[in-house]
Amino acid sequence: MIKLIATDLDGTLLSQVGEVSERNVQAIRQAQAAGIEVVVATGRSYKSAFEPINKAGLSCPIICLNGANIYNIAGEQLRHITMTKKIALEIFEVVNRENAYFELYTNKGVYSQDRENFLDVIINIMLSAHPEITRAEIEKRAEQRFQEESFVFTNDFRAVINDPEIEVFKALAFSLEADGLVRIKQPFLNRQDLTVTSSGFDNVEFNHPEAQKGIALEQFASQYKISLQEIMAIGDNYNDVSMLDVVGRSVAMGNAEAGVKKRCKYVTASNIEDGVAQAIEAIL
Incomplete structure (x- = not known):
């Protein structure tokens, strides 16, 4: 039952x-x-x-x-359950090297690069995933996600991660390039101190193993x-x-x-x- x-x-x-x-x-x-x-x-x-x-x-x-x-x-x-700052920094450096879009989920909100970049990435990903939906509807949904989350925009993820008041729960990388996602995941596979997963064809998610x-x-x-x-x-x-x-x-x-x-x-x-x-x- x-x-x-x-x-x-x-x-x-x-x-x-x-x-x-x-x-x-x-x-x-x-x-x-x-x-x-x-x-x-x-x-x-x-x-x-x-x-x-x-x-x-x-x-x-x-x-x-x-x-x-x-x-x-x-x-x-x-x-x-938080991940260590050392691991969060490792993830950022790999994602940054691939020039992929990056989000950091913390106790102070979700950190992203900038609002326009955020909207462009989300719209392009959603258009790729749902070609049957109009661009106007996609743009509305992307704007809605912006409203739903507590986004904080930054140009210095290293400073954010090293901030003693910041606790990191999850890191997320978005890319429409499959090879790029493979390269982002590769250094972190089979590690005991990290869980690597995905919620879509276009992303990689990182969490503490617990x-x-x-x-x-x-x-x-x-x-x-x-x-x-x-x-x-x-x-x-x-x-x-x-x-x-x-x-x-x-x-x-x-x-x-x-x-x-x-x-x-x-x-x-x-x-x-x-x-x-x-x-x-x-x-x-």
Whole structure:
């Protein structure tokens, strides 16, 4: 019997324009009414994850930054896993050498290079990923992401990382050049002090090895005395694998990466076909 549902956001619970569909909302409410805990598990920051959930009228605990933080429904932080400054600097130097776009997720907000560069990168990436969506809609969504996150713009990431008041939770590199992403990942693969993953074809994400969705989900579930076998997890990309691999009912989205689908017991419809709702309805 499923007692807890964990769902990713982008490419999973959210539509292409970053919203929760009415069918998904109703399915989550039905699960909660049946006594099933529902938790969001995302690579986003808490603020960015909370916005679309709150807009949809839902209340859920949130595992964010790939498991570096957990927040309860009241917005209280329950988990806090940071990476070392030495590793953060190593990552920045490699990304900078490749001239790729870089974001640093910290306790003081998300650091980026500059607003125009941010918007250009996001628009180009979204246009590449969703050619069926108009540029006007893409630009609107990119601007929305700018509003959702607490962005801080800097020209000196080294100074940011070395600031004693800054704690780094996650580093993220964006590039439309596949070879560039490979070169960024390569120096950090098979290291014990870092987890390297991805939430899309266009990015690489770096976290402390304990900051993984699967580890955070197990910690969260233990508070409710829920076993991993009593959890259904739903996701679409490689930063979801750590939770999909350990739960009793793993569900890949119809739009999930092929490698993710192979690891899951079930495949639901895509995020634009209310795949999360269909997965929930199947167990109610």
